[in-house]
Amino acid sequence: MMKPSSAALVWAFASLQSLASALTVAEINGNKFISPYSGQTVTNVTGLLIARGPNGVWIRSTTPDDDRATSEAIYVFGTVTSTAVVGAIISLDGKVTEYRSANTYLYLTEITSPKNVKVLSSGNEVIPLVLGEGELQPPTVQYTALDGGDIYAVPNGVNNISAVNPVLEPTKYGLDFWESLSGELVTIKKPTVTKQPNSYGDTWVVGDWKATGRNSQGGLTMSDKDSNPEAIIIGSPLDGTKNPTTTKMGDQLEQITGIVTQTFGFYYILPLTKVTVSAAASASVAPSTLKSQGNCKGVTVGSYNVENLAPTSSHMSKVAGHIVTYMNSPDLLFIQEVQDGSGATDGDNIVSANLTLATLATAIKTAGGPTYEFVEVAPASPNVDGGAPGGNIRQAYLYRPDFVSLYKPNQGGGNDKAVVLPGAKKNDPPYLSFNPGRIEPASDAWTSSRKPLVAAWIAKGASNPFYTVNVHFTSKGGGTSLHGDVRPPINGGVERRNQQANVTASFIAEILALYKGAAVIAAGDFNEFEFVKPMKTFNEITKMKDLDVVVKTPLENRYTYAYDMNSQALDHMMVSRSISCHVDTRFEHLHLNSWAAFKDQVSDHDPSLGMFNLCG
Ligand SMILES: *[C@@H]1O[C@H](CO)[C@@H](O)[C@H](O)[C@H]1NC(C)=O
Ligand SMILES: *[C@@H]1O[C@H](CO)[C@@H](O)[C@H](O)[C@H]1NC(C)=O
Numbered sequence: 001m002m003k004p005s006s007a008a009l010v011w012a013f014a015s016l017q018s019l020a021s022a023l024t025v026a027e028i029n030g031n032k033f034i035s036p037y038s039g040q041t042v043t044n045v046t047g048l049l050i051a052r053g054p055n056g057v058w059i060r061s062t063t064p065d066d067d068r069a070t071s072e073a074i075y076v077f078g079t080v081t082s083t084a085v086v087g088a089i090i091s092l093d094g095k096v097t098e099y100r101s102a103n104t105y106l107y108l109t110e111i112t113s114p115k116n117v118k119v120l121s122s123g124n125e126v127i128p129l130v131l132g133e134g135e136l137q138p139p140t141v142q143y144t145a146l147d148g149g150d151i152y153a154v155p156n157g158v159n160n161i162s163a164v165n166p167v168l169e170p171t172k173y174g175l176d177f178w179e180s181l182s183g184e185l186v187t188i189k190k191p192t193v194t195k196q197p198n199s200y201g202d203t204w205v206v207g208d209w210k211a212t213g214r215n216s217q218g219g220l221t222m223s224d225k226d227s228n229p230e231a232i233i234i235g236s237p238l239d240g241t242k243n244p245t246t247t248k249m250g251d252q253l254e255q256i257t258g259i260v261t262q263t264f265g266f267y268y269i270l271p272l273t274k275v276t277v278s279a280a281a282s283a284s285v286a287p288s289t290l291k292s293q294g295n296c297k298g299v300t301v302g303s304y305n306v307e308n309l310a311p312t313s314s315h316m317s318k319v320a321g322h323i324v325t326y327m328n329s330p331d332l333l334f335i336q337e338v339q340d341g342s343g344a345t346d347g348d349n350i351v352s353a354n355l356t357l358a359t360l361a362t363a364i365k366t367a368g369g370p371t372y373e374f375v376e377v378a379p380a381s382p383n384v385d386g387g388a389p390g391g392n393i394r395q396a397y398l399y400r401p402d403f404v405s406l407y408k409p410n411q412g413g414g415n416d417k418a419v420v421l422p423g424a425k426k427n428d429p430p431y432l433s434f435n436p437g438r439i440e441p442a443s444d445a446w447t448s449s450r451k452p453l454v455a456a457w458i459a460k461g462a463s464n465p466f467y468t469v470n471v472h473f474t475s476k477g478g479g480t481s482l483h484g485d486v487r488p489p490i491n492g493g494v495e496r497r498n499q500q501a502n503v504t505a506s507f508i509a510e511i512l513a514l515y516k517g518a519a520v521i522a523a524g525d526f527n528e529f530e531f532v533k534p535m536k537t538f539n540e541i542t543k544m545k546d547l548d549v550v551v552k553t554p555l556e557n558r559y560t561y562a563y564d565m566n567s568q569a570l571d572h573m574m575v576s577r578s579i580s581c582h583v584d585t586r587f588e589h590l591h592l593n594s595w596a597a598f599k600d601q602v603s604d605h606d607p608s609l610g611m612f613n614l615c616g
């Protein structure tokens, strides 16, 4: 046996001391994320019972300190005698435990295996803390000191909060704020829903406090270096009822009182009773003001991720309705997530989306729209481009043959690499070896991912072609929670998207090298935000501009998708100088889906629509 060192003896003595004299809840929590007493047994911890849950109770210290960083409340996990009701002051022994259900989540500090529970008094008043009052202002910009000011910085996953265990700064950082209230009973006045709930009814809200990025519908739009830590998610009610799953962005809820906790990778508030709507928001969206001029002076170009569209999709006619009614049947439409003619049926060797696209064109006509033609390049074989097995999602174009047509068409195949070729004569514009074609289909940037669909077009009345690239970059799957342990959080697929952006941009740069004044539009689901590395790489190589920047879309209106607490822009239209500098350039997002309740959502993305002079 090893002889104990003097340090170990001091520690053993200190821990005996802590066993002897009762600790306060604040001392147990400490002023960091991880308790200084983690793993130790504590005795005679005293607190007011502020709430009861199915598996334990929450107590609040009867001897608070005046340090904002130390929470005065804690969860006691385990059976606590039913004579200890809300309003009782109780004392108990137990073990300080840090719990999490996945290793990318933050820990919850709790007392487990409660013993010797004594009810010291009953009928004491339980007063919730009111968020947004006094010092209880949720920080609105940063999540933790460990993000270095940019939660989407690359590289990410540089630190774990649980390892660094920084001292909480609840006035500066959102996670520190919520951690400093862990276990507390709080009230949210005037909650506004910032996103449709998940299927369990878990609902993101922002309350009656200062918030940044509030959009016109009541959601919170993220912007560069501000991802809205002031929002909080409301979880399952402690009384066993269920939250509604029918709420939506902008709905006003009745005041919520509940317990702050950490679960499923997020800080949550578990309400005492289910949330109820006090005033439902209107999710009605006006049709776009942009209408085709029928010639190259005003060509309308839309983009829409239609979420796994197959010939038999129940949302087929609704997608068509959106295109006709809200997008005014654009001259050219970039679509993403088109499945093959058999949908997500695997093993049938069907990869062509002819049937899907023909069905969509028919549905558009049925909805009162014009005649569309379509082009795509199907994958060379099944299941090589990612997405649902057998679905073979890809990008495609729908176009109005009366206003735009392919320039020197030459249908490419799944493995054909489109090359930019100089015009035959000195002033002839460049053309594509395959039109439509795919960009570098053999590059490992696209393993299990969608290859960009490139095409060259000529608009009615134009003297020169314009060029389009329809993208659907790798998703953010595999990322970690903005509230998680890993900092900055893992932005799933970011390096892959960066490579994809580089390959796509390098192709576009070839067009622009041959034809400086070329009109190029790259649009679709980039699965990335304008201020994050892949988009910066794209901009650096192409010198193209995001249309939100060009038309100065207000920051809070730059979104096409609602995810967790944030309204965010995953979809973009990037344009070359001849479009970005033209006075007639217009651009809009149509929030048809991010505002809607789940049952009314047609796709998970919003479409966008631009109008350009493409006369060349
Ligand atoms: C437990 O703490 C309470 C005060 O919270 C005190 O009155 C009581 O004497 C303590 N009991 C023991 C056994 O230390
Ligand atoms: C963070 O924690 C995870 C899970 O335990 C671990 O895989 C990862 O290596 C840690 N990261 C750092 C930077 O220590």
Ligand SMILES: *[C@@H]1O[C@H](CO)[C@@H](O)[C@H](O)[C@H]1NC(C)=O
Pocket: 352, 354
């Ligand atoms: C798709 O339809 C086009 C005509 O619209 C036809 O030329 C082509 O052969 C079809 N492709 C497949 C794989 O069915």
Ligand SMILES: *[C@@H]1O[C@H](CO)[C@@H](O)[C@H](O)[C@H]1NC(C)=O
Pocket: 502, 537, 540, 541
């Ligand atoms: C694009 O990729 C090339 C080749 O890997 C690399 O040399 C270049 O630095 C990259 N460009 C940017 C802006 O990342």
